[in-house]
Amino acid sequence: MKTLTRRTALVAAFSLCAIASTGPLAAGENHEHMHVDAGNFLIHAPYARVMGKMAKSGAIFMGLQNVGGTDDRLIGASTPVARMTSLHTNVEDPNGVMKMVPIKGGVSIPADKTHWFKRGGDHIMLMGLKKPLAEGDTIPLTLVFEKAGKVRLDVKVDNHHKGDEGMGRMNMKMDD
Numbered sequence: 279m280k281t282l283t284r285r286t287a288l289v290a291a292f293s294l295c296a297i298a299s300t301g302p303l304a305a306g307e308n309h310e311h312m313h314v315d316a317g318n319f320l321i322h323a324p325y326a327r328v329m330g331k332m333a334k335s336g337a338i339f340m341g342l343q344n345v346g347g348t349d350d351r352l353i354g355a356s357t358p359v360a361r362m363t364s365l366h367t368n369v370e371d372p373n374g375v376m377k378m379v380p381i382k383g384g385v386s387i388p389a390d391k392t393h394w395f396k397r398g399g400d401h402i403m404l405m406g407l408k409k410p411l412a413e414g415d416t417i418p419l420t421l422v423f424e425k426a427g428k429v430r431l432d433v434k435v436d437n438h439h440k441g442d443e444g445m446g447r448m449n450m451k452m453d454d
């Protein structure tokens with residue numbers, strides 16, 4: 279029952295984004311979730327959470343909607359709260375275990391498309407956290423796009439994020 283409810287909520291959230299990305303983006307348009315207008319990109323529902331047992335790592339998730347009218351690419355990210363920030367994805371190894379690997383060459387985001395960074399898939403990895411990601415804290419994040427350049431935003435820590443648990447297994451191999 280719980281699972282069903284979550285799945286329904288997820289479908290609802292994605293439907294909203296589908297509507298938003300196909301229609302014209304009128305000023306003051308309401309989304310059910312928080313979004314950031316960053317010029318060429320609309321950033322949907324960004325949040326950060328801790329990863330791993332020792333909470334020395336974290337990850338940031340969001341939807342990046344390209345509204346700039348030209349194909350672009352996310353080539354990097356940085357935040358002062360982590361010693362290393364990188365673009366990661368999850369792949370299944372020959373034994374069926376999901377492993378995190380760096381995304382080489384960045385993430386392509388064609389014009390008018392939305393790319394979701396979500397649990398079990400692509401994510402912005404934070405390694406060597408200088409302090410724990412405390413619930414409700416806000417951390418500064420800089421995204422670097424090939425064409426749109428640097429975009430600075432604040433990302434809220436939400437360690438109990440609901441809605442994307444069904445996106446995939448997060449059976450990570452981590453050293454911490």
Ligand SMILES: [Cu+2]
Binds near residue numbers: 366367378402403
């Ligand atoms: Cu990762």
